Amino acid sequence: MRNSFLIASREFMDRWTSKSYQLMLVVGPILILVFTYFLLKFGDQGKSSLRVLIADPTDLFGNKITSNPTRAVEYSFYTTYLDFEEFRDGNRFKEFDAFVEINEKILNNKTVKLFYRERPSMEVKIKLKFELERRVEEIMIDQFTDLSIDKYRQIKQPLNIDFLNVYDPKNQAENERGWVGLFFGAIILLFIGLFGMTILRSTSKDKSNRVVEVLLASVRSSELMLGKIIGIGLSAVFQLLVWAFFIIVGLLIFKEYIFTDIFDPSNYEGMQFATDVKNDILLNSSASRYNMFIELIYHRINYGVMLPVFFMFFAASYFFYASFFMTIGATAGSESDGQQFIIPIFLLLFLSFYAGFEAIYAPESFLAVFFAYFPFTAAMTTLINVSIGVTTSGIFQIIFSFLFLLFNAFVFLAIAARLFKNGILNSGHRLNWKTIFQWLKKQ
Amino acid sequence: MIHIDQLSKSFNRKPALSDVSLTIPSGQIYGLLGPNGAGKTTLIRIMNQILKADQGIIQVDGKLLSANHWKDFGYLPEERGLYKSMNVNDTLVFLARLRGLTKYDAQASVRFWLEKFEISSWAKTKIEALSKGMAQKVQFIAAVVHQPNYLILDEPLSGFDPINVELILSELKSMRADGKTIILSTHNMKSVEEICDHVALLHKSKLIAEGKVHALREKALNGEFIVRFSGNMIALANALWTEFELIDTKEIGENRFQIVVRQRGERTFEELASNLMGKLKLEAIEKRLPSMQEVFLELIAKEEVKNEE
Incomplete structure (x- = not known):
């Protein structure tokens, strides 16, 4: 074990001193934060600063839009006729970002034109549509019916059907949370893919530069294999932790200093009201989903359970997949050989995503249950199940799934050790299944 | 002392070693000779515990070869290999620690060897920046850095210039x-003659000869003598007559020659000396020991004949 530790340390230091690793350590989280920044910036664009002029020559709206305005749009009224050219070129209108043309036909054709200087974000469009539509509704109720506005709203409200599982009537297991599990699962798969290839390349390199014969004269092949897997795995975990640290710090800075409005729930009060009336457009809007994810990520995921399960499955899946990458690296005739064997492994990695969708959309289906135990997909499926919510029976399922994955990791590491031992000193051949089976049978 | 007993190993049913038994005495330089594919590298890899024998055992100082012996062995493989991206010092310290040295001892030993080979200035140089000869030196140090009792070297002199040889x-x-x-x-073979005390000759997976270098050369004596003299070649021809065959002639000075003659029939060293004396001005007569190259070729040839029969 001492030698495995020495080899693991060397592998770790090899990555650590590699310029590309150091670069990715810093550049990786920066790229993610820059990407997130632009995502938030884009989503935030014009939200609190859009100034809209309502050109309402007949004073149909009565200088009023809503009694509960959102912060995203600021309305002003202009009760004289205004055409878009005058708005575009007139100096006194420069302060406005858009104007809405209201005329008396609106009550018949329910159509208005909105002229903008810069295309508003989807979120702002939805708010504008929502608020103008509600104002037009109020006017129409007043003019054409004897109903009160509250009564009308009550009538208009669509039938709400709650689909509830008889085994989970309180709907504790919410599918939306599953996306967080999918995200965590994707991180595992990303790191397995990246560092699996590192294992393969490192083994092939040791083999091609012949250092492996020197090493095998002082360590057992299984010690060498384990040392390499652990060393490269530690560098993966270290990179993951550094990334997590930088990203968390970055997101906190975003929250506290840059995008304070986005994380303020009061910002979404109007939108929340909109969901109450089941406005379909709003329900399907990116803004609504965005709000939902902030809610999910910050409030509704049990990280006390999620993180330990994440690291357990991360480690077990890494060892499991590493055995395959190590085997290919050790048995391939050259560094370029073995490509044909990588494709099936990556296909199995991608199968995890399919398993993830199955777990989100049909968590009780046969396939979803199968994927929870299938070692190639267990990490992804289990993390989704955990993020959705764990019941008592679910805990046993997770434990069994983990133990089964661990068992498979040991079995495949043992197989990999045999292939490693028999293949590592052979070079220049073309790897094929026949050779693999021969080496597998050989003691 | 290493005792190898009935060692056999085959790859895909092709024998690489067949029933090889030999004893390597302590404190000696033991040469493993044989043509390519004879099984030398397989034997070396088994001794280094890189491969497992199908049959047979190896005992080191009376104990079965095991992982406990790793620190007692040093190995220089034929195909040299080191981590190219590591520097000389780190590589050697790492390999020394794998052989059981503590970090402190490994660093001290590496310093000692780098100074001994006058290459301390390379300590921080990356392996990939070294020339082939320089890398060979580092690889040699890697084999001896932990002061092993048994040093196994596969083609240790290849790649070295005459000074480094x-x-x-x-x-x-x-x-x-x-x-x-x-x-x-x-x-x-020249280096075998120069430094080896014992040799074993492997051919087609089998051990065909083993013994002290001098004894093997003596055993292969073929009745040839080296004669140095002053005089002329006609006088020599008269002296040799039909009893000795002239094999080789070399002029080593003015009217001075060195010849190689081979005895015919039952003629002896004494008869050659008495034939030449008085007819030539003799400087030296000696039995010519066959070179290890000749011994090697002769033994292989004999084995081939035996196999054909």
């Missing part, structure tokens, strides 16, 4: 003087 040979002799046992596989 001398350096390595003198180092090997010095290690032998310190009581270390050195096992080397080589095709360089």
